[in-house]
Amino acid sequence: MSDRHSLSALMILKLGSLFTLSDEETQALHDLPIQAIDLKSNRDIVRIGDSSLQCFLILEGYASSYKLTPDGQRQIMALHIPGDIPDLQSLYLKRMDCSIASLSPCTVGFFQVEELRRVCARHPRIAAAFWRDTLVDASILREWVVNVGRRDAYTRIAHLLCEFLVRLEAVGLVQGGTFDFPITQANLADATGISAVHMSRALKALRDNGLIQTRRRYLSVPDWQKLQEAGEFDPLYLHLEDNVAAGLLRTSQLETAAL
Amino acid sequence: MSDRHSLSALMILKLGSLFTLSDEETQALHDLPIQAIDLKSNRDIVRIGDSSLQCFLILEGYASSYKLTPDGQRQIMALHIPGDIPDLQSLYLKRMDCSIASLSPCTVGFFQVEELRRVCARHPRIAAAFWRDTLVDASILREWVVNVGRRDAYTRIAHLLCEFLVRLEAVGLVQGGTFDFPITQANLADATGISAVHMSRALKALRDNGLIQTRRRYLSVPDWQKLQEAGEFDPLYLHLEDNVAAGLLRTSQLETAAL
DNA sequence: CGATTACTTGAATTCACTCAATGGCGGTGG
DNA sequence: CCACCGCCATTGAGTGAATTCAAGTAATCG
Numbered sequence: 211m212s213d214r215h216s217l218s219a220l221m222i223l224k225l226g227s228l229f230t231l232s233d234e235e236t237q238a239l240h241d242l243p244i245q246a247i248d249l250k251s252n253r254d255i256v257r258i259g260d261s262s263l264q265c266f267l268i269l270e271g272y273a274s275s276y277k278l279t280p281d282g283q284r285q286i287m288a289l290h291i292p293g294d295i296p297d298l299q300s301l302y303l304k305r306m307d308c309s310i311a312s313l314s315p316c317t318v319g320f321f322q323v324e325e326l327r328r329v330c331a332r333h334p335r336i337a338a339a340f341w342r343d344t345l346v347d348a349s350i351l352r353e354w355v356v357n358v359g360r361r362d363a364y365t366r367i368a369h370l371l372c373e374f375l376v377r378l379e380a381v382g383l384v385q386g387g388t389f390d391f392p393i394t395q396a397n398l399a400d401a402t403g404i405s406a407v408h409m410s411r412a413l414k415a416l417r418d419n420g421l422i423q424t425r426r427r428y429l430s431v432p433d434w435q436k437l438q439e440a441g442e443f444d445p446l447y448l449h450l451e452d453n454v455a456a457g458l459l460r461t462s463q464l465e466t467a468a469l
Numbered sequence: 470m471s472d473r474h475s476l477s478a479l480m481i482l483k484l485g486s487l488f489t490l491s492d493e494e495t496q497a498l499h500d501l502p503i504q505a506i507d508l509k510s511n512r513d514i515v516r517i518g519d520s521s522l523q524c525f526l527i528l529e530g531y532a533s534s535y536k537l538t539p540d541g542q543r544q545i546m547a548l549h550i551p552g553d554i555p556d557l558q559s560l561y562l563k564r565m566d567c568s569i570a571s572l573s574p575c576t577v578g579f580f581q582v583e584e585l586r587r588v589c590a591r592h593p594r595i596a597a598a599f600w601r602d603t604l605v606d607a608s609i610l611r612e613w614v615v616n617v618g619r620r621d622a623y624t625r626i627a628h629l630l631c632e633f634l635v636r637l638e639a640v641g642l643v644q645g646g647t648f649d650f651p652i653t654q655a656n657l658a659d660a661t662g663i664s665a666v667h668m669s670r671a672l673k674a675l676r677d678n679g680l681i682q683t684r685r686r687y688l689s690v691p692d693w694q695k696l697q698e699a700g701e702f703d704p705l706y707l708h709l710e711d712n713v714a715a716g717l718l719r720t721s722q723l724e725t726a727a728l
Numbered sequence: 729c730g731a732t733t734a735c736t737t738g739a740a741t742t743c744a745c746t747c748a749a750t751g752g753c754g755g756t757g758g
Numbered sequence: 759c760c761a762c763c764g765c766c767a768t769t770g771a772g773t774g775a776a777t778t779c780a781a782g783t784a785a786t787c788g
Binding site for chain 2: 258259275277279280283284285287288299301302303304305307308331334337338341342344345346347348349351352353354355356358359360361402403442446447449451452
């Protein structure tokens with residue numbers, strides 16, 4: 211499983227923005243006690259209405275934030291990948307306003323919100339980095355609204371896949387345009403606000419057009435340019451350009467980052 | 470126009486959460502130099518891609534965050550009301566990922582991002598309060614995704630109006646279920662991800678069912694309970710219950726809060 | 729290997745869309 | 759003060775993208 215080191219590397223990768231963290235700051239993150247837990251697929255990790263004293267970092271696998279409507283429909287409004295802290299909002303909001311569930315077998319690291327609050331109080335630059343992280347998440351949500359509100363199914367799915375690929379790439383989880391993709395069509399449908407049946411048809415169209423290839427639990431993008439165009443994808447909203455750590459990673463391909 | 474006092478009152482109202490701000494903290498917000506500007510309706514205040522050194526607070530009127538798709542469709546992903554700082558993200562993100570425009574004649578107060586950053590550095594509790602504010606905005610975005618992704622037009626509009634009313638109420642801008650509502654149907658359509666024509670039909674249905682009344686530039690909600698049910702509205706996601714200042718305001722109806 | 733879950737495909741339906749034409753309101757200027 | 763123009767809202771008719779329902783196939787897991 212994941213040791214302290216890779217955990218800290220993931221965090222620093224995600225946070226490293228605006229400035230590089232000092233050794234002391236890195237150490238502070240290192241020293242944050244974490245309890246690693248393994249989870250099966252499709253398990254709620256936190257539920258809407260909860261007011262937990264803990265937060266969790268995804269170490270391995272994917273998760274989603276979702277809500278249910280009264281008639282039982284589901285909408286996923288965020289996908290979470292290794293390095294994400296999906297419920298970081300618990301830092302300053304009393305109750306969860308959505309549920310978070312694993313989309314695949316997951317390893318997550320729980321820590322005390324209070325401890326993180328202390329780290330933030332002692333290290334303003336770490337606080338700023340986490341704050342920035344929540345601002346990027348908000349930006350992703352804004353694009354998600356555009357996706358669901360104004361794009362047709364085909365474009366919408368292409369866009370979602372573009373975003374997912376770029377975010378995975380930033381944490382070193384893409385090899386040659388291929389990445390782990392165990393997410394069911396039903397879940398993808400809930401993420402894009404379409405029906406599962408239509409998701410099947412639209413994915414077929416994407417496959418037929420050579421934009422994606424699905425082999426087992428993996429997804430490949432043979433022509434990145436074409437998929438971007440199909441998805442009307444512009445990565446501006448991911449705010450990667452001003453992320454120091456991610457930039458360093460991309461150029462040097464640090465081994466430590468691959469979980 | 471708005472003097473320093475009401476400006477500070479608006480800010481404190483919005484920020485007053487988790488704890489009440491001390492006199493010193495209040496003073497720090499007071500001392501933030503602001504330049505008030507009047508704007509006509511439908512004017513861009515900031516544009517996507519901008520990297521401004523300024524932020525603005527809405528003093529009067531409404532604004533929206535929006536993006537355009539390549540084929541010219543528009544999606545509004547946030548409505549902003551007095552007391553909001555729509556581009557607070559500029560604090561830690563280099564470029565704007567959406568445009569922000571006035572939806573009505575507006576008065577906005579510009580201030581230097583750098584100054585706010587200084588205030589946050591000197592007053593960690595103010596920083597926490599602003600951070601919390603961005604977290605609530607993210608929560609509203611999550612609900613917006615659900616609205617646009619999974620609700621039919623009728624329910625979707627009802628929900629949007631519920632949210633708008635509750636947020637306005639929190640800053641004292643609702644009198645007896647009636648509030649200023651100069652927002653065109655085309656803008657509402659862009660906010661809900663439907664067409665302007667269908668917006669007209671759905672609004673008619675809401676009117677015919679007695680859920681809303683539209684007189685001139687004002688909107689009335691005769692039966693709050695019924696509108697909430699029609700919109701599947703649960704205010705949990707607005708995180709009002711733990712907002713000290715708003716709570717105080719609601720119970721004591723401070724005069725200072727009315728702009 | 730059997731059972732469950734995930735995916736595919738067809739057919740009919742529906743909600744929302746576009747196009748188009750008309751009506752109302754408010755502001756501006758002759 | 760009224761006429762006109764432009765913006766906003768409404769309504770009808772036809773279309774279309776995505777839905778539901780249904781049946782059947784493929785994949786995965788214990």
